[in-house]
Amino acid sequence: MGVLWWPVFVVGVLVLESALIADGGLTSSFVRKVEKTIDMPLDSDVFTTPPGYNAPQQVHITQGDHVGKAMIVSWVTMDEPGSNTVYYWRQNSKRKMKAEGMLTKYSFFNYTSGFIHHCNITHLKHDTKYNYMVGTGHTTRTFWFTTPPEVGPDVPYTFGLIGDLGQSYDSNITLSHYEMNPVKGQTVLFVGDISYADNYPNHDNRRWDSWGRFAERSTAYQPWIWTVGNHEIDFAPEIGEDEPFKPYSHRYHVPYKSSGSTAPFWYSIKRASAHIIVLASYSAYGKYTPQYKWLEQELPKVNRTETPWLIVLMHSPWYNSYNYHYMEGETMRVMYEPWFVKYKVDVVFAGHVHAYERSERVSNIAYNIVNGICKPVTDQSAPVYITIGDGGNLEGLATNMTEPQPEYSAFREASFGHATFDIKNRTHAFYGWHRNQDGSAVTGDTMWFYNRYWHPEDESTSV
Ligand SMILES: *[C@@H]1O[C@H](CO)[C@@H](O)[C@H](O)[C@H]1NC(C)=O
Ligand SMILES: *[C@@H]1O[C@H](CO)[C@@H](O)[C@H](O)[C@H]1NC(C)=O
Ligand SMILES: *[C@@H]1O[C@H](CO)[C@@H](O)[C@H](O)[C@H]1NC(C)=O
Ligand SMILES: *[C@@H]1O[C@H](CO)[C@@H](O)[C@H](O)[C@H]1NC(C)=O
Ligand SMILES: *[C@@H]1O[C@H](CO)[C@@H](O)[C@H](O)[C@H]1NC(C)=O
Ligand SMILES: *[C@@H]1O[C@H](CO)[C@@H](O)[C@H](O)[C@H]1NC(C)=O
Ligand SMILES: [Fe+2]
Numbered sequence: 091m092g093v094l095w096w097p098v099f100v101v102g103v104l105v106l107e108s109a110l111i112a113d114g115g116l117t118s119s120f121v122r123k124v125e126k127t128i129d130m131p132l133d134s135d136v137f138t139t140p141p142g143y144n145a146p147q148q149v150h151i152t153q154g155d156h157v158g159k160a161m162i163v164s165w166v167t168m169d170e171p172g173s174n175t176v177y178y179w180r181q182n183s184k185r186k187m188k189a190e191g192m193l194t195k196y197s198f199f200n201y202t203s204g205f206i207h208h209c210n211i212t213h214l215k216h217d218t219k220y221n222y223m224v225g226t227g228h229t230t231r232t233f234w235f236t237t238p239p240e241v242g243p244d245v246p247y248t249f250g251l252i253g254d255l256g257q258s259y260d261s262n263i264t265l266s267h268y269e270m271n272p273v274k275g276q277t278v279l280f281v282g283d284i285s286y287a288d289n290y291p292n293h294d295n296r297r298w299d300s301w302g303r304f305a306e307r308s309t310a311y312q313p314w315i316w317t318v319g320n321h322e323i324d325f326a327p328e329i330g331e332d333e334p335f336k337p338y339s340h341r342y343h344v345p346y347k348s349s350g351s352t353a354p355f356w357y358s359i360k361r362a363s364a365h366i367i368v369l370a371s372y373s374a375y376g377k378y379t380p381q382y383k384w385l386e387q388e389l390p391k392v393n394r395t396e397t398p399w400l401i402v403l404m405h406s407p408w409y410n411s412y413n414y415h416y417m418e419g420e421t422m423r424v425m426y427e428p429w430f431v432k433y434k435v436d437v438v439f440a441g442h443v444h445a446y447e448r449s450e451r452v453s454n455i456a457y458n459i460v461n462g463i464c465k466p467v468t469d470q471s472a473p474v475y476i477t478i479g480d481g482g483n484l485e486g487l488a489t490n491m492t493e494p495q496p497e498y499s500a501f502r503e504a505s506f507g508h509a510t511f512d513i514k515n516r517t518h519a520f521y522g523w524h525r526n527q528d529g530s531a532v533t534g535d536t537m538w539f540y541n542r543y544w545h546p547e548d549e550s551t552s553v
Contacts, residue, residue: 127484152164206341241361252478280314368404402430402437437475
């Protein structure tokens with residue numbers, strides 16, 4: 091999609107009166123073939139159990155500390171607990187090191203999980219390829235990962251963006267497109283809603299296992315940074331399951347303590363030239379709550395000299411012009427948006443709405459109950475808001491949009507896909523969204539991001 095033609099905002103000036111009747115940015119004319127989105131059956135190739143007695147399966151890794159010198163390796167064994175040990179070695183070295191992990195398991199209604207292992211590998215060297223082996227004592231499997239470069243202002247790094255993935259045929263296409271994208275993502279920022287097991291009777295937790303096996307081809311080789319979504323809540327008191335996030339919390343560990351968080355649902359990491367803040371749409375965020383107090387002290391700690399790029403992940407979007415989950419993010423927006431503007435967040439990625447949308451830089455923080463000023467306005471200190479909940483889960487696409495397109499909405503399209511955020515240096519990052527119908531190199535929406543701290547110029551695409 092090329093240049094957009096509606097002059098919605100005038101550079102440096104507030105919204106024109108005449109813009110009130112104008113449409114927003116672009117609603118893509120691409121029409122996706124309408125097909126039912128269905129889950130791959132349990133006997134699909136992507137769900138195959140690795141052969142061998144007690145073979146590790148569902149292998150996944152995520153950053154284990156605050157700066158990228160540790161990695162949490164997780165896997166599941168089905169026959170017996172087996173070993174918690176991970177052997178790892180630098181690619182060009184024969185010297186094997188080992189780390190000890192821990193074991194957990196849980197039950198959910200009439201399901202009992204396999205043996206879930208988590209091991210934090212520490213003291214890794216930056217920018218180094220490591221092999222690692224799990225399954226010691228029984229069937230072993232070996233994978234590899236590359237650690238990020240040391241945190242610093244001009245370190246190029248490429249993040250993949252995936253949301254609401256699920257395990258449908260479309261999910262498989264999204265993941266394949268991400269893998270084949272010539273812009274090679276080094277770490278996935280995942281904005282929530284993983285397996286959609288909760289759409290099955292009694293939240294059939296075998297679908298958590300099948301998702302783990304499906305995604306392993308990516309999650310075992312590069313870290314996925316986890317955000318919690320509503321499909322991770324698994325709150326089902328009607329079948330005796332009243333502990334929210336039970337399957338998720340047992341299966342996916344994150345380094346929340348390293349950022350002073352008191353719960354695994356909100357936390358931060360630094361990776362290369364980015365400071366990434368993960369927020370929880372489904373944990374309390376009002377004033378005085380643990381998440382509020384954490385975010386209040388976290389934002390002033392962000393050092394843009396060290397990490398120029400400030401990225402926020404959350405599940406429920408604040409700016410969303412589809413008629414799905416409409417305004418669900420509004421209460422959190424009211425609480426935190428003034429901070430995002432004050433601290434000049436570069437970009438906010440959210441999911442939840444099963445479609446794609448990108449906003450202009452806008453804020454809506456002037457309203458004070460009595461003044462009636464409640465309209466989003468152009469704000470060069472505000473983030474760009476991107477909804478990337480189009481991973482392809484079984485619930486299908488969100489296609490119904492509010493009309494006319496709001497002025498703040500730069501681009502929207504109801505297609506499955508993924509994106510990459512390719513940081514070049516402290517001032518520039520190239521962002522590209524890819525729809526599943528196109529070849530893997532084709533972008534459906536692109537934008538050069540100018541860093542809000544180092545190069546806060548207007549880079550909007552519709553002026
Ligand atoms: C769990 O309960 C469901 C519904 O009653 C049943 O179909 C399924 O076979 C049960 N699973 C196990 C492991 O007992
Ligand atoms: C999933 O995608 C992979 C890679 O493109 C392919 O090999 C596999 O057959 C697909 N599986 C299904 C069930 O679509
Ligand atoms: C992993 O180890 C590092 C280094 O000791 C530590 O800072 C971090 O908190 C640990 N992470 C977890 C999840 O235990
Ligand atoms: C911010 O990071 C830079 C570069 O690492 C460092 O020199 C500076 O002391 C840090 N500032 C603060 C307030 O920690
Ligand atoms: C789209 O959403 C609006 C608002 O919820 C609703 O009134 C309308 O009927 C929907 N249109 C379709 C085609 O579903
Ligand atoms: C930062 O990257 C952009 C895009 O690649 C480039 O145009 C610019 O010259 C770079 N800045 C510096 C200081 O290298
Ligand atoms: Fe969701």
